[in-house]
Amino acid sequence: MRFVDEYRSPDIARGLAAEIAELAGDGHHKIMEICGGHTHAIYRHGIPDYLPDNVELVHGPGCPVCVVPAGRIDDAIAIAFEPGVILTTFGDLMRVPGGQGSFLDANSRGADIRMVYSPLDALKVARRNPDRRVVFAAIGFETTAPATAATVLRAAAEGIDNFSVLSNHVLVGPAIQAILDAPGQDLDGFLGPGHVSTVIGASAYEFVARDHGKPLVVSGFEPLDVLQAIAWLLRQRQEGRAEVTNQYTRVVPWEGNRAALRAIDATMEPRATFEWRGLGEIPWSALALREEYAAFDAERHFTLPGRRVADHRACQCAEVLTGRLKPWQCAVFGTVCTPENPIGTCMVSSEGACAAYYHYGRLQLGRDAHAAPVPSP
Amino acid sequence: MTQQPEGAETDAKTEAGGETEAEALARVARHRERRPRVRDEHVTLAHGAGGSATADLVEDLFLRSLANPALEAREDQALIDVDPGRLAFTTDSFVVSPLEFPGGSIGDLAINGTVNDLAVSGARPAYLSAGFILEEGFAIARLRRIVDDLAAAAAAAGVQVVTGDTKVVGRGKGDGCYINTAGIGVLERPVELGARFARPGDAVLVSGPIGDHGITILLARGDLELEADLESDTAPLHRLVDGLLEACSGVRCLRDATRGGVATVLNEVAEAAGVGIALEETALPIRAEVNGACEVLGLDPLYVACEGRMVIVVDAAEADTALAALRALPEGEQAARIGSVVAESPGMVSLRTQLGGTRVVDTMAGDPLPRIC
Numbered sequence A: 001m002r003f004v005d006e007y008r009s010p011d012i013a014r015g016l017a018a019e020i021a022e023l024a025g026d027g028h029h030k031i032m033e034i035c036g037g038h039t040h041a042i043y044r045h046g047i048p049d050y051l052p053d054n055v056e057l058v059h060g061p062g063c064p065v066c067v068v069p070a071g072r073i074d075d076a077i078a079i080a081f082e083p084g085v086i087l088t089t090f091g092d093l094m095r096v097p098g099g100q101g102s103f104l105d106a107n108s109r110g111a112d113i114r115m116v117y118s119p120l121d122a123l124k125v126a127r128r129n130p131d132r133r134v135v136f137a138a139i140g141f142e143t144t145a146p147a148t149a150a151t152v153l154r155a156a157a158e159g160i161d162n163f164s165v166l167s168n169h170v171l172v173g174p175a176i177q178a179i180l181d182a183p184g185q186d187l188d189g190f191l192g193p194g195h196v197s198t199v200i201g202a203s204a205y206e207f208v209a210r211d212h213g214k215p216l217v218v219s220g221f222e223p224l225d226v227l228q229a230i231a232w233l234l235r236q237r238q239e240g241r242a243e244v245t246n247q248y249t250r251v252v253p254w255e256g257n258r259a260a261l262r263a264i265d266a267t268m269e270p271r272a273t274f275e276w277r278g279l280g281e282i283p284w285s286a287l288a289l290r291e292e293y294a295a296f297d298a299e300r301h302f303t304l305p306g307r308r309v310a311d312h313r314a315c316q317c318a319e320v321l322t323g324r325l326k327p328w329q330c331a332v333f334g335t336v337c338t339p340e341n342p343i344g345t346c347m348v349s350s351e352g353a354c355a356a357y358y359h360y361g362r363l364q365l366g367r368d369a370h371a372a373p374v375p376s377p
Numbered sequence B: 001m002t003q004q005p006e007g008a009e010t011d012a013k014t015e016a017g018g019e020t021e022a023e024a025l026a027r028v029a030r031h032r033e034r035r036p037r038v039r040d041e042h043v044t045l046a047h048g049a050g051g052s053a054t055a056d057l058v059e060d061l062f063l064r065s066l067a068n069p070a071l072e073a074r075e076d077q078a079l080i081d082v083d084p085g086r087l088a089f090t091t092d093s094f095v096v097s098p099l100e101f102p103g104g105s106i107g108d109l110a111i112n113g114t115v116n117d118l119a120v121s122g123a124r125p126a127y128l129s130a131g132f133i134l135e136e137g138f139a140i141a142r143l144r145r146i147v148d149d150l151a152a153a154a155a156a157a158g159v160q161v162v163t164g165d166t167k168v169v170g171r172g173k174g175d176g177c178y179i180n181t182a183g184i185g186v187l188e189r190p191v192e193l194g195a196r197f198a199r200p201g202d203a204v205l206v207s208g209p210i211g212d213h214g215i216t217i218l219l220a221r222g223d224l225e226l227e228a229d230l231e232s233d234t235a236p237l238h239r240l241v242d243g244l245l246e247a248c249s250g251v252r253c254l255r256d257a258t259r260g261g262v263a264t265v266l267n268e269v270a271e272a273a274g275v276g277i278a279l280e281e282t283a284l285p286i287r288a289e290v291n292g293a294c295e296v297l298g299l300d301p302l303y304v305a306c307e308g309r310m311v312i313v314v315d316a317a318e319a320d321t322a323l324a325a326l327r328a329l330p331e332g333e334q335a336a337r338i339g340s341v342v343a344e345s346p347g348m349v350s351l352r353t354q355l356g357g358t359r360v361v362d363t364m365a366g367d368p369l370p371r372i373c
Helices: A010-024 A036-044 A069-082 A105-109 A119-128 A145-158 A170-179 A195-200 A203-214 A223-238 A258-267 A293-297 A316-319 A351-363 B008-018 B021-034 B052-066 B106-118 B138-156 B213-219 B238-247 B259-274 B288-297 B314-328
Strands: A028-034 A056-060 A085-089 A113-114 A133-139 A165-168 A190-194 A215-216 A245-246 A269-270 A273-276 A280-283 A287-289 B087-094 B124-135 B160-169 B176-187 B203-206 B251-256 B276-280 B312-315 B334-343 B349-352 B358-360
Touching: A010 A223, A028 A036, A028 A170, A028 A223, A036 A056, A036 A223, A036 A351, A056 A170, A056 A316, A069 A085, A069 A105, A069 A133, A069 A165, A085 A119, A105 A113, A119 A133, A119 A145, A119 A165, A145 A165, A145 A269, A145 A293, A165 A287, A165 A293, A165 B213, A170 A195, A170 A203, A170 A280, A190 A203, A190 A223, A195 A203, A195 A258, A203 A215, A203 A245, A215 A223, A258 A269, A258 A351, A287 A293, A316 A351, A351 B358, B052 B138, B052 B160, B087 B106, B106 B124, B106 B138, B106 B176, B106 B238, B106 B251, B124 B138, B124 B238, B138 B160, B138 B176, B203 B314, B213 B288, B238 B251, B238 B312, B238 B314, B251 B259, B259 B276, B259 B312, B259 B334, B259 B349, B312 B314, B314 B334
Parallel strands: A028 A056, A028 A190, A085 A113, A085 A133, A133 A165, A190 A215, A215 A245, B124 B160, B276 B349
Antiparallel strands: A269 A287, A273 A280, B087 B176, B124 B176, B203 B312, B203 B334, B251 B312, B276 B334, B349 B358
């Protein structure tokens, strides 16, 4: 496939792997990939096979589904059971367990929760169902927030009065700050998120290098992107530098997307605090609708239970989301907690570290199986 | 059965004043003997009530399209003659949305799905039943198209629909049209195929490009606003199976890769035989359109449904013979060897990626849901 195959060439990968092994030298390098998309790509393409043992990748909190606290799922389900409501959301959220089951469970109990591919589709649902109240349960970092913002602006322009948004939008900067401030943090550098950076720009991470002395390389999602970004991080380490650089220049502008940022700023403002699964309360880390758009704010239309739901006792998503545990080190990984019956959010989304590792990574036994290549007839 | 000439009804009306009672009754009797036609534009509850409306529907739509002696006997069951031996017997229900899509309709699927479940046992598909559950208000013209598709698919697969049933459910209680088919196939070869027979060293083949059907349906639903020049792969596999079994004695197992796609079938094989399966990503036949849509939606083509493709496990010594036999037929033109059965990692399917890394190809949890970022 054009524009994809170019970034998956085994020959170039082998070259980058040799460069990485040389740059890694004898030291140990602990690198966090912040974004769940990277976690997914790393396992899906078998990138660990190209890394030496002393380059360790740990997973970060950059999976928006994984950091949604269970109480917010319950809030959304409570809205869905209000009379006349159609709740819409992205597919990722359908299976996430709240305190009382997931959206799919709620549907089996009679709720009308529909999957959409874009918030604009949710607005279409509202236009087609003027006698129903249509709520979009928004989720995502700054990646998806502009689409929500644009939808709110359009709903306002068209005067649609049966549409509202339950915003669970979160901000990536404060999450990285929380990771850096955590006691015992021993990271050597970061693979910076790709898609969110198309909106906020690579410049948004300058505090990581400036205030914390850690290198960060914004990376694309194809395997060669990830390998090259790792090589760039190691080169900075070797040369004693800590800078923010942008490997994903074909998509990410240094200063971000001004129009998208303007749309967010016009419609949303940071919340004083927001609960993150695994990270707890983080100040100024999420977005709520501004007063001017109160008419489209589900939090003002409906009374939310707003109950904090404690994570399952055995769940160690918090440790996984902050890079302190590998998925397989969690006591319930793959036994009590599986993709079929997840107890923690990291097991739900395909971007979640546990789900990615469970689906793609459990191959400690099988490396030899591929020793003999299939002859191409 | 007599057919009234056009206009007979009008003539009878004009002469009605001078008719004797006997003549009038004879006229009514003649009218009742006419081949019934469904004049309604939509399915009504009467069409499922078992009275004359049901009979008209059966006569006009089903018997007209599916004509064969067993069906036309109009008994409560079909009587069929078979040679003594083994029979294959299967059933499947079809609830696809949309009902018509590029490359086929629910009518094609209802025949091909059951034909393929029979064919992959090595049986010759022979007789099918068809049960329709229709929703009140469903357009008769649409039903007629679906029945025509079903009849054409049956003819193409060389099977007869020998018995059937129609029920109508109230508006809002169904999704337009559901079809169930059951089928009987005759095992004419002394073969025993099954996932449990796969053993290390065997070759794993697929009969054609994967994922066409699933992606076609996803795009045909229209809520993705993606378009591609793509058609469903719905097709009967009986000819491919026949050609394969004629050419090879070392076929271990055949499975049609429907729901859950090739990955799910291979996981079933790995589990049943207690073996590992090692795939090569670069060997997978996947159309650029399917690959592109999967990249955009965050789906893995290995899990996307096919309706006219099968996975073949065959003695590696016969892999080339098997491929040649498959490629000799148009529906197997793009057959490919995609991997091998191995002793390592029993119960697990693994993939060497295009990049050259390795990963697991796991069983799927629930429906694949597109990702957002």
